[in-house]
Amino acid sequence: MEQTKYLIAGSSHAALSALNSIRLLDQEGSLTLVTKDDRLPYSPTVLPYVVSGQSKPEKVQLRDEAFFTKNNVNFISGSGLEALDADHNTVTLQNGQEWQYEKLLLATGASPTIPPVTGLADTSYHVLRTMDDAVNLNAALAGAETAVVLGGGLIGMHAAENLIKAGVQVTIVEMCPQVLPGYFDPQAAKIIEQTFVENGVIMRIGDTVVGAAQDGEGSKVSLDSGDEISADLLLVCTGVAPAISYLEGGPVETDQGILVDDRMATNIDNIWAAGDVAQALNFYSGEKSVGGILPAAVEQGRIAGMAMIDDPAINLYPGGVPLNTYEFFGNQAISVGISDENALPEGVEVSLNVNEEEMFYQKIIIGEGRLIGISGINTNFDPGIMWQLVLRRTDLAAVKDEFLRNPVDTGRDLMSRIWR
Amino acid sequence: MGIGHNTIAFHQDKCDGCGDCMTVCAEAKSGTTDTQHSRLKIVPSVAANDSFELAMCRQCGDPKCVLNCPSGSLTKDHETGVVPWDQEKCVDCLLCTVGCAYGGITYNAAAGHVMKCDMCDGDPACVKSCPTGALEYNKSAEIYNNYGELEDLFVPGLAACQGCNSELLIRHTMRKIGSNVVVATPPGCIAGMGTVGFNGKTGSKIPVFHPLLTNTASMLAGAKRYYNRIGRDVTMVALAGDGGTVDAGFQSLSGAAERGEQMLYICVDNEGYMNTGMQRSGSTSFGSWTSTTPVGETLRGKTQDAKNMPVIMMMHNCEYVATASLAFMDDYYEKLDKATAAAERGLAYLHVYSPCPTGWRIPPESTNEVCRKAVETNFATLWEFTPDEGLRFTRPVDNPLPVEQYLNLSGKYRHLDDEQLTHIQNSVKRKVAFLNGFMLATSGSEAQMQ
Amino acid sequence: MPDTALTNEPNSIVCDGNEAAAWAVSLAKPDMVAVYPITPQSSLVEYVSQFIADGKIDADLMDVEGEHSVMSVLHGACLAGARTYTATCGPGLYYMFEPYVRTPGMRLPIVMSVVTRDGLTPQSVWGGQQDAMMLRETGWIQIYCESVQEVLDSLIMAFRIAEHRDVMLPVNICHDGNYLSYGVTKVILPEQEMVDDFLGEKDTNWHVALDPDRPMSVDPLTGGEGPGGPSTFVRYRKSHCAGMQNALRVITETHDEWERMFGRSYAPLVEEYRLDDADYAIITIGSMSGAGKDAVDVAREQGEKVGLIRIKTFRPFPMAALTSALAKVKAIGVVDRSVSFAWNCGPVYQEIQAVLYQLEERLPAISFIGGLAGADITGEHFARVIESTGKQLAGEMTEGPVWLNENE
Numbered sequence A: 001m002e003q004t005k006y007l008i009a010g011s012s013h014a015a016l017s018a019l020n021s022i023r024l025l026d027q028e029g030s031l032t033l034v035t036k037d038d039r040l041p042y043s044p045t046v047l048p049y050v051v052s053g054q055s056k057p058e059k060v061q062l063r064d065e066a067f068f069t070k071n072n073v074n075f076i077s078g079s080g081l082e083a084l085d086a087d088h089n090t091v092t093l094q095n096g097q098e099w100q101y102e103k104l105l106l107a108t109g110a111s112p113t114i115p116p117v118t119g120l121a122d123t124s125y126h127v128l129r130t131m132d133d134a135v136n137l138n139a140a141l142a143g144a145e146t147a148v149v150l151g152g153g154l155i156g157m158h159a160a161e162n163l164i165k166a167g168v169q170v171t172i173v174e175m176c177p178q179v180l181p182g183y184f185d186p187q188a189a190k191i192i193e194q195t196f197v198e199n200g201v202i203m204r205i206g207d208t209v210v211g212a213a214q215d216g217e218g219s220k221v222s223l224d225s226g227d228e229i230s231a232d233l234l235l236v237c238t239g240v241a242p243a244i245s246y247l248e249g250g251p252v253e254t255d256q257g258i259l260v261d262d263r264m265a266t267n268i269d270n271i272w273a274a275g276d277v278a279q280a281l282n283f284y285s286g287e288k289s290v291g292g293i294l295p296a297a298v299e300q301g302r303i304a305g306m307a308m309i310d311d312p313a314i315n316l317y318p319g320g321v322p323l324n325t326y327e328f329f330g331n332q333a334i335s336v337g338i339s340d341e342n343a344l345p346e347g348v349e350v351s352l353n354v355n356e357e358e359m360f361y362q363k364i365i366i367g368e369g370r371l372i373g374i375s376g377i378n379t380n381f382d383p384g385i386m387w388q389l390v391l392r393r394t395d396l397a398a399v400k401d402e403f404l405r406n407p408v409d410t411g412r413d414l415m416s417r418i419w420r
Numbered sequence B: 001m002g003i004g005h006n007t008i009a010f011h012q013d014k015c016d017g018c019g020d021c022m023t024v025c026a027e028a029k030s031g032t033t034d035t036q037h038s039r040l041k042i043v044p045s046v047a048a049n050d051s052f053e054l055a056m057c058r059q060c061g062d063p064k065c066v067l068n069c070p071s072g073s074l075t076k077d078h079e080t081g082v083v084p085w086d087q088e089k090c091v092d093c094l095l096c097t098v099g100c101a102y103g104g105i106t107y108n109a110a111a112g113h114v115m116k117c118d119m120c121d122g123d124p125a126c127v128k129s130c131p132t133g134a135l136e137y138n139k140s141a142e143i144y145n146n147y148g149e150l151e152d153l154f155v156p157g158l159a160a161c162q163g164c165n166s167e168l169l170i171r172h173t174m175r176k177i178g179s180n181v182v183v184a185t186p187p188g189c190i191a192g193m194g195t196v197g198f199n200g201k202t203g204s205k206i207p208v209f210h211p212l213l214t215n216t217a218s219m220l221a222g223a224k225r226y227y228n229r230i231g232r233d234v235t236m237v238a239l240a241g242d243g244g245t246v247d248a249g250f251q252s253l254s255g256a257a258e259r260g261e262q263m264l265y266i267c268v269d270n271e272g273y274m275n276t277g278m279q280r281s282g283s284t285s286f287g288s289w290t291s292t293t294p295v296g297e298t299l300r301g302k303t304q305d306a307k308n309m310p311v312i313m314m315m316h317n318c319e320y321v322a323t324a325s326l327a328f329m330d331d332y333y334e335k336l337d338k339a340t341a342a343a344e345r346g347l348a349y350l351h352v353y354s355p356c357p358t359g360w361r362i363p364p365e366s367t368n369e370v371c372r373k374a375v376e377t378n379f380a381t382l383w384e385f386t387p388d389e390g391l392r393f394t395r396p397v398d399n400p401l402p403v404e405q406y407l408n409l410s411g412k413y414r415h416l417d418d419e420q421l422t423h424i425q426n427s428v429k430r431k432v433a434f435l436n437g438f439m440l441a442t443s444g445s446e447a448q449m450q
Numbered sequence C: 001m002p003d004t005a006l007t008n009e010p011n012s013i014v015c016d017g018n019e020a021a022a023w024a025v026s027l028a029k030p031d032m033v034a035v036y037p038i039t040p041q042s043s044l045v046e047y048v049s050q051f052i053a054d055g056k057i058d059a060d061l062m063d064v065e066g067e068h069s070v071m072s073v074l075h076g077a078c079l080a081g082a083r084t085y086t087a088t089c090g091p092g093l094y095y096m097f098e099p100y101v102r103t104p105g106m107r108l109p110i111v112m113s114v115v116t117r118d119g120l121t122p123q124s125v126w127g128g129q130q131d132a133m134m135l136r137e138t139g140w141i142q143i144y145c146e147s148v149q150e151v152l153d154s155l156i157m158a159f160r161i162a163e164h165r166d167v168m169l170p171v172n173i174c175h176d177g178n179y180l181s182y183g184v185t186k187v188i189l190p191e192q193e194m195v196d197d198f199l200g201e202k203d204t205n206w207h208v209a210l211d212p213d214r215p216m217s218v219d220p221l222t223g224g225e226g227p228g229g230p231s232t233f234v235r236y237r238k239s240h241c242a243g244m245q246n247a248l249r250v251i252t253e254t255h256d257e258w259e260r261m262f263g264r265s266y267a268p269l270v271e272e273y274r275l276d277d278a279d280y281a282i283i284t285i286g287s288m289s290g291a292g293k294d295a296v297d298v299a300r301e302q303g304e305k306v307g308l309i310r311i312k313t314f315r316p317f318p319m320a321a322l323t324s325a326l327a328k329v330k331a332i333g334v335v336d337r338s339v340s341f342a343w344n345c346g347p348v349y350q351e352i353q354a355v356l357y358q359l360e361e362r363l364p365a366i367s368f369i370g371g372l373a374g375a376d377i378t379g380e381h382f383a384r385v386i387e388s389t390g391k392q393l394a395g396e397m398t399e400g401p402v403w404l405n406e407n408e
């Protein structure tokens, strides 16, 4: 049996962030990174650009072999966790190897969920989570003229834009009444939808796919509204779920994801979890929920790593805040915190500034003198600063007018002073 | 071990908001003077009129923008310290901007992508353009790179107070000078923190001893003479407090200086007997509260100015005399080199202004700020002297801040009234005037200070 | 070897005690001599300086800015491995006191002449042992000379005693201001090669050093209440006392060796003069002993069964030697050249009291104080001393102290 002090499962943002924290304080302790993908680390976020051909798999590596050598990391790719024996601090990999660890981080992310649509299982479709997915989809583009994207979330929208840019006629089917729910309010979402329409994307908002069937090389989907759409490509982007199959039957407590505390510790000693796989505190609700965004994976990975080496500088996880930076057709949509006041109790103050002509939209929600959320299109505030203001519950009372008028400069001023 | 990196420092109190830095940055990076392209942003502060703040990449040691980047376009260059951005790899997702809490990497709408400071390959245009010195290219990290690998000659866990300037000083000093030394730490904080230690438990890895408060220079002189006699080249170093230097130890130091005894004598001036309960010394500054110049109904702190020891040593015509402050490490290291070399020819004297968090009533984390402000107000001036080249300011302060800005930082001055403040400001001016005059007379240089 | 004041005899010169001391220094070859002038020591350091200037002594001359630094530079040098020497007295000694007191605690084998001087106030620049007597509890070894030749010989022996590994303590060779410092006689100079043999290689810092090749922390905090604090301190103190006791043996052995090599013999600790058949004795210390012996001879001629006991080594205190000497007589008179204020007697007298306690029978004793501030103690004075001392045997007691120069 192989032994390692630190064992990290996964090689994406949460994993690399934890690795970084550990190696800051402990350059010597043996560290093994095992990952399912048979590739150097990459980010799922970048996949749409690989699909469109704007980028290439070999261009988007997050770390190279030299990094692992320099940081004394044993990198095992192409063989993920198969099973975990928490009682003996061991894991079995897909290649049959057994590893004993002192400290284990589960950062295995999420994988796409497939909706229970009649016939879908017998229809050929694509998902987009791994580099292989992206490479396959990119290859499929060659002969494709049309595509249907199930889901108007972040992944679907990204993919759709990149497909149309690659010259494919795209339809998006989203069952919610708006795209990008949770990050933008209906009004902002409308502006985004409009832009997609203007760029030739067919938007089927509020409609649901109820059936799917193979149609020659392509596929055909039928909608709740009764319409049927045929397309060369079918892309399913209806959500993700934590990748935790290796935990089945074991003692690690899970709900939707792996339940963790504010140090990213699971209920089992010496096991931590971070990133999309984890179900951690939500900043606003105080409940634990799964996240699925990159900055949260980085932050959780950082904290988990620090907890694993007992770094005294550790700050407890303050809770996840919705964050989104979204580039679409040359526009920037950014959202930090809560964007739809309808989800909030009465009494918050909403400042709205819209100019649809100019594609400008900005909403600031303030409650009890503190920033609750800020979102917008082409507004150009600094999301990192806004995130800090939310997390720190910075009192804006004294500068509120300036903040509402000019959140960019006021935010920078505030933050510069806070840091100093 | 990692390496340290040079940084661009922002002295907020010196910024007048002129914006030249932004224009110059835009020009250097985009060829236009449109400040939209500037990678640093000066913003007016809501907190106070005519006050400005800076948003700029801090080239973090552990940058979150890099961890947030999904395409590998941001990295941390551990050689230069810069976080370079590779446009080739960037997919414009803006996730980096979520990671940055400084507004240091921002979306440039005019260019259609993010931008950030790249430090102009170690020669930042903004710093050169800044007319007030608010932006400074701080190279003190080079000290860490050049000397960080050298052995710390004191054990971890010396018992100095939190924020102690003296501990910082002795660790840097001896690390630089090395172990072929004999070190004297007379009674005072440096000995008290355990350098000589307890019987069987020393805090030093070098020959170190506890001279009397009164005879540091003489003891070293005796040891040095003998090493010279037997042809061994050993450096004598005194790490003494101000009490052991300007008061009780003065005679032996003066005698050693007059005889040109070969040693490096470092006076760590914390303006009093801080190790034994904060009593006044001859180096205590006017107005200071100490436990023997207390503040009450009739007494308002010390009623005399401090003895100007470095000037007195200069008048001994020592091989090398300099003042230093640890807020300016690069300056200190340069002087340390010169002083160590001079100590092989005769007596080299370094006078280091050394705020004491405990005795001066300052928060431990602001020791360095107090060091800095002492210099920026001209309360402490940084200069060096050799018999051949006379006196030279090593870090002239052209627009000294009012001395209150220094005094306000220490609780020991809390009680000062206007008359006392005026006295201190005047004596600061007098001291600078004297140095200017002496400089003119000895070096012929015209580079006077204000 | 000498080029001045030659006598007819080979290797002999005519000089005073200060010059004799300088010759001793030249023969003992210290690495460093630190000097600061003070009457009546000044000519001693002038001779030494001139000898160094002339190349007769190959030593570093540190002419520093005061006696405090004199002892301090010797500390540094000795810790670095040097053999060291200095001389002082009176006010200079008092000014040196801080580093002086520290010297034996660090077990530094420094040799220093005390050219004894009275004072400080009432002001006096003349001889008297008040300064030397003040040093009694500082932990130095203290040896008092009677003659100029003895100054020279004892000073050379001092280096061997100080550096002896069973001792490792600083040594004061005391010679009386005026009487020995300026008294001129013939002196025989030992051969340099023989002195080299006699002293051997210097050995000053094997136990405590300031040396980058042997990094250590010198004189750290010791004692206090913490665990091991008191016992560590006690260990240092006890070993210092043990070194002192060892010195009694080493001083004796050294004098024996001196006699073997150079043919001159001195009682190392306590000299007994015409004591064996004596009924009573006078006790002296330092240069007065010569006059004392003459007076004893005169009294003997008159039939008085009187003897003389001279204390040469006063620190460590030669308790055994004194006890056996005193056991031979029935009454004593002690002549001091200084004062114990608190006891209203001379300090030697005061200490002799403790010896008397060792005896089976109580001896009557008188304290005489004479020769203060350069005053002479003549044969006449000693005749009075002998007379009063002897009368005790017939039950005629004199209450001390007797101030010998009171009416001059």
Ligand SMILES: Cc1cc2nc3c(=O)[nH]c(=O)nc-3n(C[C@H](O)[C@H](O)[C@H](O)COP(=O)(O)OP(=O)(O)OC[C@H]3O[C@@H](n4cnc5c(N)ncnc54)[C@H](O)[C@@H]3O)c2cc1C
Binding pocket: A009, A010, A011, A012, A013, A014, A015, A034, A035, A036, A037, A043, A044, A045, A046, A047, A048, A079, A080, A081, A082, A107, A108, A109, A110, A128, A129, A154, A155, A158, A243, A246, A274, A275, A276, A277, A292, A293, A294, A295, A297, A323, A324, A325, A326, B093, B095
């Ligand atoms: C197309 C797309 C676009 C996105 N765009 C954005 C965006 O714009 N903004 C945003 O914030 N987020 C975006 N995301 C989400 C973001 O990529 C994720 O939140 C983030 O990658 C989560 O990181 P993670 O390390 O937790 O997991 P993942 O990135 O999912 O990585 C999981 C890792 O675990 C490995 N693994 C899986 N199973 C095992 C196993 N059993 N054993 C060992 N290893 C295993 C995988 O190989 C992988 O290395 C996007 C996601 C996708 C797919």
